[in-house]
Amino acid sequence: MRAQRLALASIEGALKAAGLPPLVWYDVLLEVERAGPDGLRPYELERAMLLAQYNLSRLIDRIEAAGYVERKLCADDGRGQRIVMTDAGKAIRRQMWPIYAREIERAIGGRLSAEQAEVLGDLLGRLVDGRTVPKAASKALSA
């Protein structure tokens, strides 16, 4: 918890100081950009990022309002939509990366060897693998 709070605070602080959007926007933009021209469905994003559905819904509202993504109708599912990248979104993500990267380096790279960082990534990965969204957290309990 503390390591996460520190890393997050450093990154958020740096992004803000640079007049850029918060970190979570980066993650969304990265996923959406990676998804290609057809974008992806909110529920896919939800699973990739492990965000709660209602948080993601409003997060997308904000990112869309800023013009970095667009919501398109989903052809094959009337309930759904596809989130696609805009040029402005691509641009802002590229602007964010150097700041983000610098803070990753400060918070992590500079404190661990390459080998240690890899081990850390592997161990944290084990905590995530096969797990599902927070929404399920309270329900998972009863299971």
Added chain:
Amino acid sequence: MRAQRLALASIEGALKAAGLPPLVWYDVLLEVERAGPDGLRPYELERAMLLAQYNLSRLIDRIEAAGYVERKLCADDGRGQRIVMTDAGKAIRRQMWPIYAREIERAIGGRLSAEQAEVLGDLLGRLVDGRTVPKAASKALSA
């Protein structure tokens, strides 16, 4: 980030399902209890938990309102106060622990060997050692 979100969501979900306060209360209560009968100063808590000052201030408001800690005047510093445990606070912390422990086990213990868990703790510790509160994040930037 994802590992933290998952672990936190599981723990919060379990605590809530048990009708208990959120995880961060546990951490506060633990620190305060450990500090002994004289309690500790909010700024010490802030540093121990790496919480922002204004968040901690209000967090203490809530925990105090629930009757789990008390704010006492600080003899040797007129600006300050001492946060001390109440009996109700000790009781609730003890109630929270088994739930918390079970979720730690589910989220981490069950997914890592004892050795791996130790390595993880060590590596995360390296990310925290010698670092300071989030408040400093934006300022640390310019430094």
Added chain:
DNA sequence: TGATTTTTAATGTAATTGCATATATCCGTC
């Protein structure tokens, strides 16, 4: 087919967090 359940996404409202700033005390120094 039509009823029932599940999935996808949004939203009203309450709680929390973040930001900026305020207030009071303390400390060093001149």
Added chain:
DNA sequence: GACGGATATATGCAATTACATTAAAAATCA
């Protein structure tokens, strides 16, 4: 022993997040 700055804590207000619920389309199935 008054002054300027630093430290400790609180708070008004805006933004975000959590909770509970809703709405609508799909999937299941009797």
